[in-house]
Amino acid sequence: MARHLITSALPYINGIKHLGNLVGSQLPADLYARYLRTRGNEVMFICATDEHGTPAELAAAKTGEPVAEYCARMHGVQTELARGFGLSFDHYGRSSSQRNHALTQHFAGRLADNDYIREVSEKQVYSVDDGRFLPDRYIEGTCPNCGYDKARGDQCENCTKQLDPTDLINPHSAISGSTNLEVRETKHLYLRQSALKGEISDWIDSKKDWPILTTSIARKWLNDGDGLQDRGITRDLHWGIPVKRGQQAWPGMEGKVFYVWFDAPIEYIASTAEWADAQGKADADWRRWWRKDEGAQDVTYTQFMGKDNVPFHTLGFPATIIGSGEPWKLVDYIKSFNYLTYDGGQFSTSQGRGVFMDDALEILPADYWRWWLLSHAPESGDSEFTWDNFQQSVNKDLADVLGNFVSRITKFCRSKFGEVVPEGGEYGREETALIDTLTTRIRAYEDFMQAMEVRKAAAELRGIWVLGNEYLQGAAPWSTFKTDPEKAAMQVRLGLNLIRLYAVLSAPFIPFTSDAMLAAMQTDISDWPDDVTAALQALRVGHAFIVPEVLFAKITDEQREEWEQRFKGVRA
RNA sequence: GGGCCUGUAGCUCAAUGGUUAGAGCAGGGCGCUCAUAACGCCUUGGUUGGGGGUUCGAGUCCCUCCGGGCCUACCA
Numbered sequence: 001m002a003r004h005l006i007t008s009a010l011p012y013i014n015g016i017k018h019l020g021n022l023v024g025s026q027l028p029a030d031l032y033a034r035y036l037r038t039r040g041n042e043v044m045f046i047c048a049t050d051e052h053g054t055p056a057e058l059a060a061a062k063t064g065e066p067v068a069e070y071c072a073r074m075h076g077v078q079t080e081l082a083r084g085f086g087l088s089f090d091h092y093g094r095s096s097s098q099r100n101h102a103l104t105q106h107f108a109g110r111l112a113d114n115d116y117i118r119e120v121s122e123k124q125v126y127s128v129d130d131g132r133f134l135p136d137r138y139i140e141g142t143c144p145n146c147g148y149d150k151a152r153g154d155q156c157e158n159c160t161k162q163l164d165p166t167d168l169i170n171p172h173s174a175i176s177g178s179t180n181l182e183v184r185e186t187k188h189l190y191l192r193q194s195a196l197k198g199e200i201s202d203w204i205d206s207k208k209d210w211p212i213l214t215t216s217i218a219r220k221w222l223n224d225g226d227g228l229q230d231r232g233i234t235r236d237l238h239w240g241i242p243v244k245r246g247q248q249a250w251p252g253m254e255g256k257v258f259y260v261w262f263d264a265p266i267e268y269i270a271s272t273a274e275w276a277d278a279q280g281k282a283d284a285d286w287r288r289w290w291r292k293d294e295g296a297q298d299v300t301y302t303q304f305m306g307k308d309n310v311p312f313h314t315l316g317f318p319a320t321i322i323g324s325g326e327p328w329k330l331v332d333y334i335k336s337f338n339y340l341t342y343d344g345g346q347f348s349t350s351q352g353r354g355v356f357m358d359d360a361l362e363i364l365p366a367d368y369w370r371w372w373l374l375s376h377a378p379e380s381g382d383s384e385f386t387w388d389n390f391q392q393s394v395n396k397d398l399a400d401v402l403g404n405f406v407s408r409i410t411k412f413c414r415s416k417f418g419e420v421v422p423e424g425g426e427y428g429r430e431e432t433a434l435i436d437t438l439t440t441r442i443r444a445y446e447d448f449m450q451a452m453e454v455r456k457a458a459a460e461l462r463g464i465w466v467l468g469n470e471y472l473q474g475a476a477p478w479s480t481f482k483t484d485p486e487k488a489a490m491q492v493r494l495g496l497n498l499i500r501l502y503a504v505l506s507a508p509f510i511p512f513t514s515d516a517m518l519a520a521m522q523t524d525i526s527d528w529p530d531d532v533t534a535a536l537q538a539l540r541v542g543h544a545f546i547v548p549e550v551l552f553a554k555i556t557d558e559q560r561e562e563w564e565q566r567f568k569g570v571r572a
Numbered sequence: 573g574g575g576c577c578u579g580u581a582g583c584u585c586a587a588u589g590g591u592u593a594g595a596g597c598a599g600g601g602c603g604c605u606c607a608u609a610a611c612g613c614c615u616u617g618g619u620u621g622g623g624g625g626u627u628c629g630a631g632u633c634c635c636u637c638c639g640g641g642c643c644u645a646c647c648a
Contacts, residue, residue: 012648055647124646135646154646162644216576217643224575229645260648307577307642338577339642350647380585381578382641389584392597400610408607415606455585459596466611473612478605492606550608 010050020347024306048093053260093271100270109246129178141168218314265317375458425490520548
């Protein structure tokens with residue numbers, strides 16, 4: 001039994017995530033975790049909310065809540081939504097946890113001890129009226145290059161010129177509008193990534209099987225310009241992990257916190273510790289997933305993330321781990337995704353554009369979304385969500401191919417034999433042919449799942465569903481019943497067993513429906529079909545079942561049009 | 573500006589440099605009547621964005637042009 005550690009990129013705390021966020025990390029990670037579990041592996045699937053940084057403080061200020069309360073509340077909201085989508089985290093932690101405080105401070109201390117930290121004194125813009133230093137992008141003004149009056153301090157969106165905040169004409173705070181800005185001197189810690197460039201570069205080069213998207217982004221950062229740059233890992237904010245050197249005070253760093261991108265990946269580890277705490281387990285129980293000297297040497301660690309997260313996971317976090325000089329587990333495989341776009345534009349949390357997780361669950365069950373998103377996962381390039389495509393795909397795949405298959409065989413059985421697996425008849429040529437084809441396709445499905453080829457796995461699974469309809473059409477029990485009822489019984493028995501088989505195979509994609517299918521078949525036998533012939537005999541003669549409700553109601557044209565209108569603009 | 577990704581049927585996508593570029597959906601025809609007007613079979617549909625080059629052979633490699641997207645280090 002292999003051991004698999006799986007992490008999904010941490011969703012940021014400042015609001016409800018949209019479908020693009022979901023499909024870029026949490027959902028495919030869940031697919032993989034569920035698959036590996038059902039294949040008998042020991043799995044630790046970890047996620048958490050990412051709670052620090054300026055946007056969290058501003059979001060809290062907007063609602064009038066203290067930031068700690070805001071984060072606690074939003075963590076609760078996101079936890080419920082994760083549950084609603086069937087995300088099977090072993091633990092959904094918080095980057096603001098005490099575990100993460102201690103670990104982040106520990107890593108900083110180790111990095112300092114190993115001379116991978118340097119102090120840098122720099123000048124930053126301070127907004128007197130806001131009472132805070134402003135990140136470059138929170139300063140607005142007129143672009144000196146093109147005259148655009150809403151240029152940001154890091155870049156002008158209009159002419160794309162890169163800017164320094166001090167370049168702006170009439171600079172003002174993007175938060176309050178205040179022009180009462182001054183440049184102040186402040187001191188920060190930098191992680192000397194440049195000193196680790198060689199090691200990180202060699203490590204990336206050794207990953208021959210990683211997606212091009214992952215390695216090309218990493219190489220770009222490693223080799224662009226002067227190569228990998230040192231990175232500031234502290235900020236002048238109130239909300240965050242106080243800068244400490246291990247458990248010691250860090251002279252000169254009083255009142256400062258670690259940069260959110262320094263502590264967020266460490267939360268993968270901390271969240272596993274939170275899991276142990278929540279389960280009443282010992283430290284050794286989480287450390288065996290992370291410390292190669294305490295049991296993690298045989299762990300396979302896979303990370304899932306959108307492409308925007310790749311630099312921090314290929315460079316920053318590995319630099320932290322390598323630089324610590326301690327035997328923490330480095331990631332073995334990074335599965336990265338492009339973006340899902342919405343009707344030709346971008347999904348946007350800040351602009352409220354697109355479909356958000358709460359809206360999605362309000363209008364349709366989770367499995368509709370899981371199936372569409374995973375079968376259209378943006379693996380080779382950005383992919384687009386349109387209501388038309390969504391309606392067509394879901395109706396065809398789920399309602400017609402799978403749902404209707406379950407419906408037709410259970411209802412036929414009920415009308416001819418009752419709600420019980422019928423007796424009689426033996427397999428003939430058609431049945432052995434079906435089993436051969438099923439076996440071939442299930443093995444292909446396993447390969448795609450193992451390789452995290454999400455779309456191909458979905459297509460293969462769909463193909464397996466189709467085999468059921470093909471079989472029924474050829475076998476035609478409604479015909480054979482008239483001349484050879486025993487043969488019809490055998491055909492129906494096989495059909496009913498296919499439902500159970502499909503429930504098991506489909507569980508990683510559509511777990512709720514899978515449960516409903518098993519419930520209808522009144523069985524909890526969910527072993528993986530290593531032997532298809534045996535798997536198709538799980539429901540024995542005389543076993544009672546229930547004809548289930550329609551598994552997937554179709555999306556009507558009226559619904560599609562209504563949703564198209566409803567989600568057209570921006571939401572408040 | 574620089575870098576990376578991408579462009580294949582009406583749509584969404586496949587195709588270690590190697591038969592005649594394949595699937596699903598949509599469209600057309602036939603069949604079936606168990607089923608959510610569902611299912612099955614057959615079928616139409618391509619100058620692989622344009623142009624050059626390398627090769628016995630290019631969707632695939634090289635050059636160039638055009639279109640789309642992303643990143644470019646203080647948002648996360």
